[in-house]
Amino acid sequence: MDSLKTDFTRQFDVKYPIICAPMFLVSSVKMVVGASEAGGVGTFPALNFRPIERYCQTIKEIKTLTAKPFGINIIVQKTNKYQYKQIEHALDERAPLIITSLGNPKEVIRLAHQMGTKVYCDVVGFEHAKKVADLGADGLIAVGFGAGGHAGDISPFALIPNLVRMIKLPVIAAGSIVDGAGMAAAFALGASAVYIGTRFIASLEAEVSENYKDAILRAASEDIVNTDKVDGFPGNFIRTKELEAIGLKKGLIEEILAKSKRIKRYIALSRAARSLLGGVDSKVSYQTVYSAGHGVGLIDKVLSIQQIMEKIVKEYKEIKAQLP
Ligand SMILES: Cc1cc2nc3c(=O)[nH]c(=O)nc-3n(C[C@H](O)[C@H](O)[C@H](O)COP(=O)(O)O)c2cc1C
Structure with a gap:
């Protein structure tokens, strides 16, 4: 070529x-x-x-x-x-x-x-x-x-x-x-x-796991969810049972706490640290939930x-x- x-x-x-x-x-x-x-x-x-x-x-x-x-x-x-x-x-x-x-x-x-x-x-x-x-x-x-x-x-x-x-x-x-x-x-x-x-x-x-590759092949663009639940920053992830299990909606207390800029930042950083440093067994980690973009529907x-x-x-x- x-x-x-x-x-x-x-x-x-x-x-x-x-x-x-x-x-x-x-x-x-x-x-x-x-x-x-x-x-x-x-x-x-x-x-x-x-x-x-x-x-x-x-x-x-x-x-x-x-x-x-x-x-x-x-x-x-x-x-x-x-x-x-x-x-x-x-x-x-x-x-x-x-x-x-x-x-x-x-x-x-x-x-x-x-x-x-x-x-x-x-x-x-x-x-x-x-x-x-x-x-x-x-x-x-x-x-x-x-x-x-x-x-x-x-x-x-x-x-x-x-x-x-x-x-x-x-x-x-x-x-x-x-x-x-x-x-x-x-x-x-x-x-x-x-x-x-x-x-x-x-x-x-x-x-990556075959499950991750399969999820990308199967997902449609509508299956991409934008959430900050995984590492504290809004990111795109494939909707799976594992992602739903961490709860995609903010709880009431979190909603109230997130209104304070400092607390919001603290939550984001502690989530990010947990995600970055979490092992394979960690519930919230890039190894158990799958990040992907809207282009999945074409793969x-x-x-x-x-x-x-x-x-x-x-x-x-x-x-x-x-x-x-
Ligand atoms: C699983 C995954 C992990 C990513 N990790 C990083 C990262 O560590 N640093 C970064 O700058 N971007 C990261 N990105 C974003 C990519 O570098 C790139 O901007 C993005 O994948 C482009 O969009 P596309 O996935 O729709 O092609 C990540 C993307 C995915 C899908």
Whole structure:
């Protein structure tokens, strides 16, 4: 399959403008290497590999398995007490891309640019986008409504073209993209690449349970529920018995407590910590409830990451040729 040229592929010298998005407890070495070797860019959240020694080992392992670019997602907020170590090791290993979530990326951008590492920042709105652009970000990940994980509130139809108009940086489209039609739409809106999570969970390389993959194949878009019950932040999850068991509605006491900003934040952080650090048996954890985006309704087969990427690019080219 021929390559596709965009600002993103030129920046990283890759064949396809497709990023296999970082996914907590899902992204594995196999997925990262599979995506980068297939011509896109594989990424993973630093928190997936703990303790820090395992994280360092993982970066080294990825580098022995592929010479292609890969990316590391780092939470640059006080709650991530490992962030400085994670940044330091990513830069020591010359990781080509760091993707920041939450918080202020000022320091990571300053340090990364000294080492030639590019920094892309997750954004869900315009204020934060302007701020990270002023701080020197190399690109923006526009996380729109309908994305897996902690999605934004703004429709990609408004978010992406507004960002493209306001900020002269590559904008990457994230949320519900699973096929060539999604890629064509993203490019029409002005995006330079697509950032895909859910589609790659239903891949041969994903080392998640068969139940998770089955749930993605079976779910319709209407089965995606947005709830803050899992980790304290509103996220998209497939409606399952396990999800319903944690109760999707806030209790009366919680409703009252949540009106106080400080208490609300405390509840969110304690839930997030429980979820992030919870073991396999934890009732509320990403291992027993399944995060996914609205695109689930369009996914009906488990394929290899290479097959998924080539299918998307092939469909995109066909759709582009047929557009009115
Ligand atoms: C299971 C799961 C876990 C995720 N974990 C993270 C994460 O740790 N960090 C992050 O920045 N985004 C995370 N995301 C969001 C993805 O990086 C990406 O923005 C999203 O999957 C794109 O939407 P899509 O799933 O509809 O393709 C996660 C998404 C899923 C589905």
